[in-house]
Amino acid sequence: MAKTNTGLVEYAKAQLGLPYWYGTFGNIGTEALYKSKKKQYPKYYNWEGTAYDNFASQYGKRVHDCVGLIKGYLWSDSPTAVPKYNAAQDVSANGMRSKCKESGVISTMPDIPGVLVFMVGHVGVYIGGGYVIEARGHEYGVVKTALKSRPWRWWGKCPYLDYADSGATEIKLKVKSGSWYVRNAPNVEGKVINVVGGDTYLYADRVDPVSGWYHVPSLAGWISCKAVDRV
Secondary structure, three states, X not given: OOOEHHHHHHHHHHOOOOOEOOOOEEEEOOHHHHHHHHHHOHHHHOOOOOOOOOHHHHOXXXXXXXXXXXXXXXXXXXXXXXXOOOHHHOOOHHHHHHHOOOEEEHHHOOXXXXXXXXXXXXXEEEEEOOEEEEEEEOOOEXXXXXXXXXXXXXXXXXXXXXXXXXXXXXXXXXXXXXXXXEEOOXXXXXXXXXXXXXXXXXXXXXXXXXXXXXXXXXXXXXEOHHHEEEO
């Protein structure tokens, strides 16, 4: 069965609210799994004496870590199926980023659901509309967060997914020389929320029909048509 970017988004949505266990990828949480993972990764299971020493209450639930959210989709036939381990795809979050053949800094991210977003040692799934689903940590579990609210640094297309039918509008832009404002509205009256420099590449998802300004999802704002060239 082909694995797609839209399939990854649906899988991630199905895991919202479920627990984070380091080193897991859609396994069912059990006492045996907890003891095994705690022995394998002790520093990630050192919650004794805190409110987060709650693993026993999570037995019976599907569990993931950050990159495990992606592996869980790749290795499972459905959002509830038992994952089938695949050593060839067993990489860390940093390892996943290094394998992305299409990637860049977060300001250049195309508005394509299923694109991966990265910071050092962590990965999330962009689901569109300016939001990400991430297995954020044991304190949080699998949560939905605003892209701009988290310090994501890079994006990449997962090398194990087919993005051919993303259905997203993607307009590639190159910023002209100088510094240009990004605003929260498609006109000069909009509040300045960011600044971009020349020779930067951006991806817009739409054009304002009145002003001609471009909306850039990765920056959560608008840039003047005078600031960029379409490429």
